[in-house]
Amino acid sequence: MFNAATNTSRSLVSALAALSILASCSGSGDKAKAEALLAEATAAYDARNYAGAITLTDSIKSAYPAEIDVRRQALHLATRATEGLTVQKLQEADSLVAVLGVRGDSLQRLVKFVKNPIEGYYTGASTNPESVGAVNGLQARISPDGDFYIISSLKGKPAKSTSVTVSCNGESASTASVPHDGERNDRSMGAEIITFMGIECDSLGRFINKHRATPMTLTFNGSSSHSMPLPAIQASEITTLYDYATTLRQAKLASIEKERLTRMLDIARTQAAKTYIETPTDEK
Template sequence: MYNAYSKLLITVALGGTMAFSSCGNSDEKKAREYVDLATKLMNDKEYDAALANLDSLDRQYPSEIEVRREGMSLRPQIIELSSLKQIEQCDSAIAGLIIESNRLKESLKFVPDAFEGYYTTKALAGKVPAEKSGLYARMTPDGVYMVIASSTQKSMSTGVTLIAKGGESVSTPDIANDGERNDRSRGVEIITFMPDECDTLGQFAEAHGGIALKIRYNGAKPYEMPLPEEQAYALGEIYRASKVFRQLRLAQLQKSRLEKQLEIARNQRARTFRESAE
């Protein structure tokens, strides 16, 4: 009886061990499939999918340490190749944007002032908003679009509306008279609109080619007037230039970020190689 009972215990124990071993081997095999697929995706230049596959490996099989280590060794190689590909794309975009920005600069003029200076069209360079009513488009060296509205009619204005020949219109938000951004201290009403307050004016003028636009001053004493053609043209042209300048700036920042990412990935690969050699 003792022998029979002992044999039963041994059989159960061996069965459990074999089942556990079988389960473990199965998990390792499935985990390794993630590494194999990530390698294939990397070779196919599907870098985002390859990295996502390694992320899935870490989530699905956290206990498969050895297989995950293989994935950790593979990850910086994928990031390196992905970074190189994206840097190449950035270089191409930057080259095109530089050509376009240089072309646009031919119709612009840089005006130095007490701050960082600004770009405007050659027709408006030297024109002072306080001397003539209308809208004055400007762009900072970094591509930030701004518009200054001026009125000599004392309309107590807080904002403006741009109106096209067909009746379409866009309006700025109201800027309260604070003596700074909405200043009436010199007998002329001057309102300075920030980018998110005047982008719609630039888009509107660009879409309508700066042709036959009117401006309405919104305030206690609203009134309308034809927008001078040179001002209407500048609204759209400066807005177009600001988009290109901003895109160029963002592309340059993106390239800088990718170059740092590439350096980190290469350092990780070198460190992984040294550790495996030891």
């Protein structure tokens, strides 16, 4: 941040120096046009059309390089417009963080944290974590870092499964294939248990979320296949966990964006102060 601010300050100094060098070359032919553009930019700024104001001040810089006094005013107006635009974006980011916070709190009531010697996880409030390996179907979980994953469980119907598919109304979504390795794809306890992480099951979670109110079919894919109705309770829990993971991810990104915009606002205000030009009214 310090380097960014330093570089910005140097750029402003260079810009002002360049304006001074060009001052002696300025003529009067284009002054009226430059001032007209500046008036348009000022009107756009007053109307809170900050992006438009910035575009117009850029036009003054490129079209009338010799109109130094006008360009100085335009440079200051551009920094004020940048400040205004950043404030607008910061307000939007702040609102988004608040909305996602409320949504996250609401969804959090529908999940529970399960302690585990290796790594704890979140799952549906009514989910029995020990049902994996005993009940056929899918169980959604979220890691402490907010990563969504799904565990498939198939017992009594050997298929040597490596992936699963969920379908309804002629549409379907599948997980990635996870080869049998005795760890993420385990068959040692009399059941086929596969853990699908992140991107391997994101499309499946999104599909189930989209069709949450529709009966769906779950198919275990392997050397053979086995299909069954996806239990409504499992679909509901997957939907809740998918929504919660998505909300956590969006909230994290929104917070990062808010912090970035806060830093940008500090820089914009510093620029505006450095490019301020006193007017006769100010001096009285």
